[in-house]
Amino acid sequence: MPELPEVDVMKTGLEELVVGKTIESVDVYWDAIIDQPSVDEFKKDLVGDQILDVRRRGKYLIFKLSNHDLVSHLRMTGGYSLETNDLEKDKHTHVIFHFEDGSHLLYHDIRKFGRMYLMDRNESKNFTPLLKLGPEPTMEDLDFMKFITELGDYNIPIKSLLLDQTFIAGLGNIYADESLFRAKIHPLTPANQLNRGQTVKLYYAITDIIRIAMTEGGSSIRNYKNAFGEQGNFQNYMKVYGKEGEACQVCFTPIEKIKVGQRGTHFCPQCQVEAAL
DNA sequence: CATGCGTCCTGCAAGC
DNA sequence: TGCTTGCAGGACGCAT
CATH class of the missing domain: 3.20.190.10 (MutM-like, N-terminal)
Known part of the structure; x- marks a missing residue:
């Protein structure tokens, strides 16, 4: 996709x-x-x-x-x-x-x-539809302080917010899940309950994931190919997407899959802990 | 206004 | 084996 x-x-x-x-x-x-x-x-x-x-x-x-x-x-x-x-x-x-x-x-x-x-x-x-788009998920376009601050405005699961194109433009289900794993954030955590450390980690997780995926020519799952009929390589970097039941590469706990906002959501229940309330 | 859910579609896989 | 059922999900439209 x-x-x-x-x-x-x-x-x-x-x-x-x-x-x-x-x-x-x-x-x-x-x-x-x-x-x-x-x-x-x-x-x-x-x-x-x-x-x-x-x-x-x-x-x-x-x-x-x-x-x-x-x-x-x-x-x-x-x-x-x-x-x-x-x-x-x-x-x-x-x-x-x-x-x-x-x-x-x-x-x-x-x-x-x-x-x-x-x-x-x-x-x-x-x-x-273009006017409503949020910033690109790159370090050049996504303002660090603005990102950190605006997370506090939303009382919805962080996974759902990452898919909201008016908040950030370009993330889909794969990169949202991979970004949250990289930042060690549970996908159900309300955006406004992330602590400072988590918001900082998330900023770098998103921009890193997107940068790596771009240099790797995107992901090729379900036979996705580019305009030349070529496949990308980012699927080789995926840690959680499509890996339910497999051992987490960090802690060996089985990756779980749940629904968040009607969307399949993959995460490690050990690495991605819910925010302490 | 913010949020939630059904809708559009087909291919594939799981279940019986 | 062959059928049915459910799932995959980006963005929009409508309901609450």
Whole structure:
């Protein structure tokens, strides 16, 4: 499932593969992928647009086109690939951008949760979902003191807060669980009950985990691949995600899995103790 | 306003 | 073996 590091890898791949290409036509095979405008307008408006740049904000991709901004969210299973020779679409290919040079950019998405939003040029800066995003989980963007202070504003489980994109943009279930393990914080601990030491550890855990995941090309679980069809390596660094029942690498206690805010949550019951109240 | 839950989807795995 | 059931989860919409 693409989280920030995986989307970033996809962005880098797309930059190399499609910048400079001009769209000749667009096919849409699953209408719900196109959130705005209508499918007909989407297909019509993109004709003749040239791809100038590809950017990322949180888990969103932003294609900067000569006449539009195209915002794309991959959600669970979305992804892009470029076909330069024969067009090989399968049942999971839902949108195809045909380029004037004869190549094709395919959007595929098994679960069909992904969404695309087309708007006028430079209007993504006024696009509400992007405006609401919190800071990037990097040391450059995530202000240390602000992070520490704002944790005290939320009386919800810290795991749930880490998944709130308006608090921090880009963390998903994997990196939230891995960050909490690294910081030795129990996922159910209310955010406003973390002590000073825990908040500091959490800041560095999040930024470290994301930095490592980005340098390792993201994670490849459930066959996730980047725009080049390559896999990432961060799954080799995972300590708790998907490891329920396995011995903790630190203390050998079996990793447990619980539900927090309807989401599967993995943690070590020995290393990640609840805050002392 | 803050929080919680159902919804969208398909593939896979577990259970009988 | 073959069927049914449940689970995976990001973000939104609606309810409380």
